[in-house]
Amino acid sequence: MKPVVALVGRPNVGKSTLFNRLTGTRDAIVADLAGLTRDRHYGNGRLGKREYIIVDTGGFEPDAGEGSIYREMAQQTRQAVAESDVVLFVVDARAGLSAQDHDIANYLRRLGKPCVLVANKAEGMTQGAQLVEFFELGLGEVLPVSGAHGQGVRSMIETALDQVPGLAEDEEGEAEDNTGTIRLTVAGRPNVGKSTLINAWLGEERLVAFDMPGTTRDAISVPFERNGQRFELVDTAGLRRKGRVFEAIEKFSVIKTLQAIENANVVLLLLDATQGVTDQDAHIAGYILESGRAVVVAINKWDAIDSYQREQLERQIENRLAFLKFAALHRISAKKRQGLAPLWASIAQAHASAMRKMPTPVLTRLLQEAVAFQAPSRGGQARPKMRYAHQGGMNPPVIVIHGNSLDRVPDAYRRFLEGRFRKAFDLVGTPLRIEFRTSSNPFKAE
Numbered sequence: 001m002k003p004v005v006a007l008v009g010r011p012n013v014g015k016s017t018l019f020n021r022l023t024g025t026r027d028a029i030v031a032d033l034a035g036l037t038r039d040r041h042y043g044n045g046r047l048g049k050r051e052y053i054i055v056d057t058g059g060f061e062p063d064a065g066e067g068s069i070y071r072e073m074a075q076q077t078r079q080a081v082a083e084s085d086v087v088l089f090v091v092d093a094r095a096g097l098s099a100q101d102h103d104i105a106n107y108l109r110r111l112g113k114p115c116v117l118v119a120n121k122a123e124g125m126t127q128g129a130q131l132v133e134f135f136e137l138g139l140g141e142v143l144p145v146s147g148a149h150g151q152g153v154r155s156m157i158e159t160a161l162d163q164v165p166g167l168a169e170d171e172e173g174e175a176e177d178n179t180g181t182i183r184l185t186v187a188g189r190p191n192v193g194k195s196t197l198i199n200a201w202l203g204e205e206r207l208v209a210f211d212m213p214g215t216t217r218d219a220i221s222v223p224f225e226r227n228g229q230r231f232e233l234v235d236t237a238g239l240r241r242k243g244r245v246f247e248a249i250e251k252f253s254v255i256k257t258l259q260a261i262e263n264a265n266v267v268l269l270l271l272d273a274t275q276g277v278t279d280q281d282a283h284i285a286g287y288i289l290e291s292g293r294a295v296v297v298a299i300n301k302w303d304a305i306d307s308y309q310r311e312q313l314e315r316q317i318e319n320r321l322a323f324l325k326f327a328a329l330h331r332i333s334a335k336k337r338q339g340l341a342p343l344w345a346s347i348a349q350a351h352a353s354a355m356r357k358m359p360t361p362v363l364t365r366l367l368q369e370a371v372a373f374q375a376p377s378r379g380g381q382a383r384p385k386m387r388y389a390h391q392g393g394m395n396p397p398v399i400v401i402h403g404n405s406l407d408r409v410p411d412a413y414r415r416f417l418e419g420r421f422r423k424a425f426d427l428v429g430t431p432l433r434i435e436f437r438t439s440s441n442p443f444k445a446e
Helices: 015-023 069-083 099-111 129-137 153-162 167-180 194-202 248-262 279-291 307-320 341-354 360-373 411-425
Strands: 004-008 041-047 050-056 086-092 115-120 142-144 181-188 220-226 229-235 266-272 294-300 329-331 385-393 398-404 433-438
Touching (some): 004 069, 004 153, 015 115, 041 153, 050 248, 086 099, 181 194, 181 279, 194 229, 294 307, 294 341, 360 385
Parallel strands (some): 004 086, 086 115, 181 266, 266 294, 398 433
Antiparallel strands (some): 220 229
16 A cells, blocks of 8 residues: 655745655645645655655644634644654755744654654755754754755655555565455445445445445445455545545545555446536546556446436436546446446456456557558658557556657557557456657767
8 A cells, every 4th residue: 555655844844845846746836925735635656666645734833723724724734644654844944943843843753653854945055054953853864855956855755665664565465465355446426325335245234324425434444255256345435526525534534545546456436326427426537547447337326317317327427437438337226236246247357457468479469450550640750660569567557669759659549559459458447558668769969
């Protein structure tokens, strides 16, 4: 499971700048204004093969007064620290040490959680006298970085990840689990019937199911075996729009849901037939696709709508979830246990497709046949030339194509190749990623 790294510090020390640098995005608003970030903000980061979740927080004032906005921001930061595996405590190298930094350090020391002290805005500074005062905080070595310029950021996150206890062992354990157990995560909006579905599969009231959004607050894992195949069923808290996430405990459950999707082999996306396909359904589906997880789509409460509503729902799925055309679609009623058996065949097929082995000779032959049938269009002065293909990964399957001028291959041709590879290997229910790698020209002038 991905480790969680929280950015903590007083206002305007550059936490959001570091967040954008670590995630490679501009998702966090950055300005020279204290208190701009107020809520928690989640993002994905990668260091080589090591992936992690980074959490940006607002300025932390542990002793903020009752009823103030800073009190609410402090509560958000405490929640981020509670759900994190390691904390990056960010201070301002140029502004120097403050009493507020001491308060935050005292709070972090009491928790006893792994913590890395980071002096941001340290560009151009020598690693000497300017940073000595931060040793007063009693948190060990001070790492000078510059979030704006990227200096020292890589060594900072390496140090943080190295402090996550048992990370290497957990990764090995997960790899072993993949060989025999399929991790199946049930995801969707609140109150679509996720817990009811798992209870129907298990034949017992194992999970609390109630007609109220937000009944499930954490990702609940249940072992299950069917026809000799072992599963790990994971019921998740419903993901709702950010503006509707009010309670702190519910915000804590959001990261558990995202981690459960990331950690799954197959995700069952559950829709509510009575509500139609909402923006949030499309958002969750997009996150599943971005994570590269195999997916099966099920419409729950199908028995509760009439023929006209069914026709409208089919059109909504076709329009709003067009990017999941590769996934199997089922119409079920978890409460009445209708249509549940066929789900297992699609789940098994999606998992098998995600783990499919594709031999290099077969991939190369299919690539050559595709190019012979329809060559890529010319881009600039040269036409892209594709030489051979090989498999670059599984879950999701990755096909790496080598050749010349492949940076000019249009998206339409990428989709053309994807369709042919899918048909040849019967890939259903899993995303397929195609990577182009262009050979360098040894005769090109430096």
